[in-house]
Amino acid sequence: MIVLGLESSCDETAAALVADGREVLADVVASQHDVHRPYGGVVPELASRAHVVNVVPVLREALARAGFGLERVDGVAVTSGPGLVGALLIGVQTGKAIAWARGLPLVGVHHLAGHLAAVYLEPDPPPMPHLALLVSGGHTSLVRVEDHGSVVELGRTRDDAAGEAFDKGAKLLGLGYPGGAMIDRLAATGDPDAVPFPRAMTAASAGDDFSFSGLKTALLHHVRAHGVPDGQALADLCASYQAAIVEVLVRKTRRVARRERLSHVQLCGGVAANRGLRAAMRAAGAADDFAVYVPSPARCTDNAAMIAAAGYHALVRGERAGLDLGAVATVPLPTRSAG
Numbered sequence: 001m002i003v004l005g006l007e008s009s010c011d012e013t014a015a016a017l018v019a020d021g022r023e024v025l026a027d028v029v030a031s032q033h034d035v036h037r038p039y040g041g042v043v044p045e046l047a048s049r050a051h052v053v054n055v056v057p058v059l060r061e062a063l064a065r066a067g068f069g070l071e072r073v074d075g076v077a078v079t080s081g082p083g084l085v086g087a088l089l090i091g092v093q094t095g096k097a098i099a100w101a102r103g104l105p106l107v108g109v110h111h112l113a114g115h116l117a118a119v120y121l122e123p124d125p126p127p128m129p130h131l132a133l134l135v136s137g138g139h140t141s142l143v144r145v146e147d148h149g150s151v152v153e154l155g156r157t158r159d160d161a162a163g164e165a166f167d168k169g170a171k172l173l174g175l176g177y178p179g180g181a182m183i184d185r186l187a188a189t190g191d192p193d194a195v196p197f198p199r200a201m202t203a204a205s206a207g208d209d210f211s212f213s214g215l216k217t218a219l220l221h222h223v224r225a226h227g228v229p230d231g232q233a234l235a236d237l238c239a240s241y242q243a244a245i246v247e248v249l250v251r252k253t254r255r256v257a258r259r260e261r262l263s264h265v266q267l268c269g270g271v272a273a274n275r276g277l278r279a280a281m282r283a284a285g286a287a288d289d290f291a292v293y294v295p296s297p298a299r300c301t302d303n304a305a306m307i308a309a310a311g312y313h314a315l316v317r318g319e320r321a322g323l324d325l326g327a328v329a330t331v332p333l334p335t336r337s338a339g
C-alpha cells in the first residue's frame with residue numbers, strides 16, 4: 001500500500017511517498033528557515049503563506065522522484081495537529097482535495113505519532129513494546145509504545161520542551177534560528193564541564209517529568225554576569241549547556257527503562273538529531289543493556305515520510321477521516337491511561 005504523506009504543522013512543507021509504512025519511495029522537505037531567521041523564530045502568518053507557495057511544488061517533486069503519478073497512491077495521510085492552525089490547514093486542505101479527487105481513503109495523523117513512526121523507516125526498527133523519548137521543539141515526553149497507535153505517556157515536561165531549551169539558549173547566545181543544530185555544532189569542540197549548569201528534577205523522588213526553564217534562566221544569569229564569549233569559550237559554554245539538557249534526558253530515560261523493564265529505547269523528534277544526545281543514549285544503553293534506536297537525523301526533524309508511516313498503520317487499523325477533517329492547534333497524543 002502506497003501512502004502519500006503531507007506535513008505542514010510548523011516551518012517545513014513536506015510530502016512523501018512510503019510503501020507499507022516501511023519503504024520510502026520519495027521524501028521531500030522544503031524548509032522555511034530562511035523566511036523566519038530574521039525574526040528569531042517562526043512567524044505563523046509567514047509560515048502559512050510559505051506553505052501555500054510550496055505545497056504543490058513539493059508534492060510534484062515527491063511524485064517525480066518516486067517516478068509515478070497519483071494513480072499509484074492508495075491512501076493519503078496528513079498532519080492534522082498539533083501545530084500552527086494556519087500552517088496545518090494548508091496540508092489538510094491539500095490532502096482532502098487529493099483524497100476527494102482520486103477517491104482515496106484519508107487519515108489525519110497526530111504530529112507526535114508521526115515522530116514515533118519515523119524509526120520504522122530504518123532497516124532495524126524496535127520491537128513492541130518499547131520506550132520512546134520524544135524530544136521536539138514543542139514536546140518532551142517519555143512514552144511506553146505498546147503498538148502503533150497505542151501509547152502510554154509516563155512523563156512530560158512541565159515547562160519548556162528540550163528543543164525550546166536549545167532554541168532559547170541559542171537565541172540568548174546570538175546564534176540565530178533555529179539554534180539547536182548550532183549549539184550541537186559548537187558543542188562538538190567544547191568542554192562540557194566548563195560551566196556548571198543545573199540538572200533539574202533528576203532526583204528519583206521528582207518522578208518522570210522534566211523541567212528546562214531553570215536551565216534557560218541559569219544561562220541568562222551566566223550571560224548577564226560574563227557576557228557572550230566567543231571562540232573556545234563559546235564552544236565550552238555550548239557544550240556545558242547541551243550537556244545539562246542531555247544528562248537530564250538520559251538519566252530519566254535510564255531510570256524509566258529499568259523500572260518498566262523495557263530493553264528497547266527509541267529517540268525521536270528534532271532534538272534526537274543532536275549528536276551529544278545520540279552518543280550519550282547509546283553509551284547508556286551499552287551500560288544498562290538496552291538497545292537504542294534512532295532515526296537518521298533528517299527523519300528526526302519534521303518530514304512527511306514519518307506521517308505516511310504513521311498514516312499507513314492508521315489506515316490498516318481502519319481509521320478514516322471525512323472531508324470535514326480540520327486542523328487543531330493543541331491535541332494530546334491519543335494515549336491509554338497508565339496502569
Ligand code: KG4
Pocket residue numbers: 010135136137138139162163164166167178179180181184269270271272273274275300301302
Ligand atoms: O521535531 P521538530 O523538527 O519540530 C517540532 O515538532 O517541534 O523539532 C525541532 C526542534 C527545534 O527546537 C530544533 O532546534 C531542534 O529540534 N533540533 C536540534 C537539533 N536539530 C534540531 N536540537 C539539538 N541538536 C540538533 N542537532
Ligand code: ZN
Pocket residue numbers: 111115136137269270301302
Ligand atoms: Zn516535529
